Amino acid sequence: MTAPGEASADLATETFLAHRNLLFTVAYEMLGSAADAEDVLQETWLKWAGVDLNEIREHRAYLVRITTRQALTRLRTLGRRKESYVGTWLPEPLLTAPDVAEDVELADSVSTAMLLVLETLRPTERAVFVLREVFDVPYDEIAEAVGKTPAAVRQIGHRARSHVSARRPRGDVTPAETRGALDAFQKAVETGDLQGLLDLLAPDVVFLGDGGGVKQAVPRPIVGAGKVARLLAAGSAQIPAPLRPTQVNGHPALVLKLDGEVDTVLTLRIDEGKITGLYAVRNPAKLSHMDTETALRR
Secondary structure (H helix, E strand, O other), rough: OOOOHHHHHHHHHHHHHHHHHHHHHHHHHHOHHHHHHHHHHHHHHHHHHOOOHHHHOHHHHHHHHHHHHHHHHHOOOOHHHHOOOOOOOOOOOEOOHHHHHHOOOHHHHHOHHHHHHHOOOOHHHHHHHHHHHHOOOOOOHHHHOOOOOHHHHHHHHHHHHHHHHHOOOOOOOHHHHHHHHHHHHHHHHHHHHHHHHHEEEEEEEEEEEEEEOOOOOOOOOOOOEHHHHHHHHHHHHOOOEEEEEEEEEEEEEEEEEEEEEEEEEEEEEEEEEEEEEEEOOOOHHOOHOOOOOOOOOO
């Protein structure tokens, strides 16, 4: 016979595990860091394990509230860490399953391009935008999570939506269009086809590299089709292994592996048929979630 305390502990564990992928996704979208999102889940579990479940009416909502508060605290700490980060900071890439790409809204919300847009929001704005626009959390629940009134949350949400709308990728891009652009880009890079690259890149394309001070990467943004194309064409002969297509953050991407280990993850942003952003992550500390697929849920 199961004692009441054991039954409560079993229910707490079962409920937490049932919502774990959702909670990880919330934390990751708020932080852009899988490692920090995992830490937030640990903190969420510790708080959840000490709660009297008989006093909680909506378990999912309560778990999302705990996760949001923990993520907000960590987001402010992460902001201070980024100030001393060596070189450009990029979100941590995730190897994702095909079902993530099938959920268009989820895939859009975790794309490198969107996570970089979310980086331009204040912490509370980011939390409100993610909870409302991605997870459709009611305003009153968001208000409890961020410590604001529902009226204030609505204003914050409106401001965040306007901010994101002005900066998010322009126009819908189908997975097939992304794969097509990626295939053409891969061929042009591997053959050093300068004109082919110029045909694919937008005039104002931006190339960002994140080595974290550990691996060599472009120290600052490279802007302009000519500069980016020449850089890539010149470096094509130095690529030591074939680039491999894969799914990263719900979108087609390219991965370079050396001796069986992921060395570089390259994702892109497409606007109106042209590549407007190229993002290369080389920092080894950010590549641990490229070994196995990460389950993301809404």
